Amino acid sequence: MLLGRTANGLYWMNRYIERAENMARLVDAGLRMALTRTQSASEEWNSVLLSAGSDVAFKQKYSDYTAAAVADFLLRDTSNPSSTMSSIETARNNARMVRTALTRETWESINEAWMSLKRMLARPIDERDLPSVLDAIKRETALIRGSFYGTMLRNEIFDFSQLGTYVERADNTARILDVKYYVLLPSISWVGSTLDNYQWESILRSVSAHRSYRWVYDADYKPTNIADYLILNVRMPRSLTFCYRFLSEHLKFLSDDYGERHACHATAEKTQAMLRAGSIKDIFDAGLHEFLAGFIRDNTRLGDEIAQDYRFY
Numbered sequence: 001m002l003l004g005r006t007a008n009g010l011y012w013m014n015r016y017i018e019r020a021e022n023m024a025r026l027v028d029a030g031l032r033m034a035l036t037r038t039q040s041a042s043e044e045w046n047s048v049l050l051s052a053g054s055d056v057a058f059k060q061k062y063s064d065y066t067a068a069a070v071a072d073f074l075l076r077d078t079s080n081p082s083s084t085m086s087s088i089e090t091a092r093n094n095a096r097m098v099r100t101a102l103t104r105e106t107w108e109s110i111n112e113a114w115m116s117l118k119r120m121l122a123r124p125i126d127e128r129d130l131p132s133v134l135d136a137i138k139r140e141t142a143l144i145r146g147s148f149y150g151t152m153l154r155n156e157i158f159d160f161s162q163l164g165t166y167v168e169r170a171d172n173t174a175r176i177l178d179v180k181y182y183v184l185l186p187s188i189s190w191v192g193s194t195l196d197n198y199q200w201e202s203i204l205r206s207v208s209a210h211r212s213y214r215w216v217y218d219a220d221y222k223p224t225n226i227a228d229y230l231i232l233n234v235r236m237p238r239s240l241t242f243c244y245r246f247l248s249e250h251l252k253f254l255s256d257d258y259g260e261r262h263a264c265h266a267t268a269e270k271t272q273a274m275l276r277a278g279s280i281k282d283i284f285d286a287g288l289h290e291f292l293a294g295f296i297r298d299n300t301r302l303g304d305e306i307a308q309d310y311r312f313y
Helices: 004-034 042-052 055-059 067-076 084-097 104-120 127-151 156-182 194-206 210-216 223-231 240-258 263-277 280-286 288-309
Strands: none
Touching: 004 042, 004 067, 004 084, 004 104, 004 127, 004 156, 004 194, 004 288, 042 055, 042 067, 042 156, 055 067, 067 084, 067 127, 084 104, 104 127, 156 194, 156 223, 156 240, 156 288, 194 210, 194 223, 210 223, 223 240, 223 280, 240 263, 240 288, 263 288, 280 288
């Protein structure tokens, strides 16, 4: 059985690697939506901060919702503990703490990503360079994932690591979907318009899912289909259902190894069952924002229960 401190280090190492990438994806969503505005895009950038839960902290340092300010806060600002730079540094610190549990390739990929991003984010980002910087962040975290999946033994070390990945990824997918809630259309008559559909398409592109969406839905970018894809599709690797399928699976592996179940097992299984039984029509009828807010709360509770049940201290 792993020490709680080791399990904690592995879990949070992977949460922060995922978060480093996910902050870039949130900025990507804001950037794409901002392109729909001919004038100020402050509403789109504010929506990103609201979805990230960072609006209050942002306003303590910045006065305007601009691409430069929001990108600086979410990517570079080390006073923001969830920024990409803070996240990759925290991930590296956790990796160093559990280095003997990692393969050489995994450790080196994390260390190299930290060095690369530290150089890249050392100075404010020119808005023209923002798309290439976001792509580079996603590329660095993909290299870490490749090293991890390609070299790590499938044991309890792998299980705790994957719990961190999927708790964080589920949180982020829900938050990116919720960005659309905070971006107001000019009037109710714009619902279903080209602008509305483009904003939904922007959500899809920010999670690198626009091409695979077309493989599943032989139709235009429709809000209900996009939400269905990112919430309920069992094969889409960033969907809520996909995340909970693997959260339940890795928790089961741990219960089999350790011979005991905890509150976190019941919470994960309950959420997985809710997603399996759900329909996108029911979700939209009840309110997408309300569904996502409830999901984020339940997902946060699962993370807390995992930490408590496996003594992350």
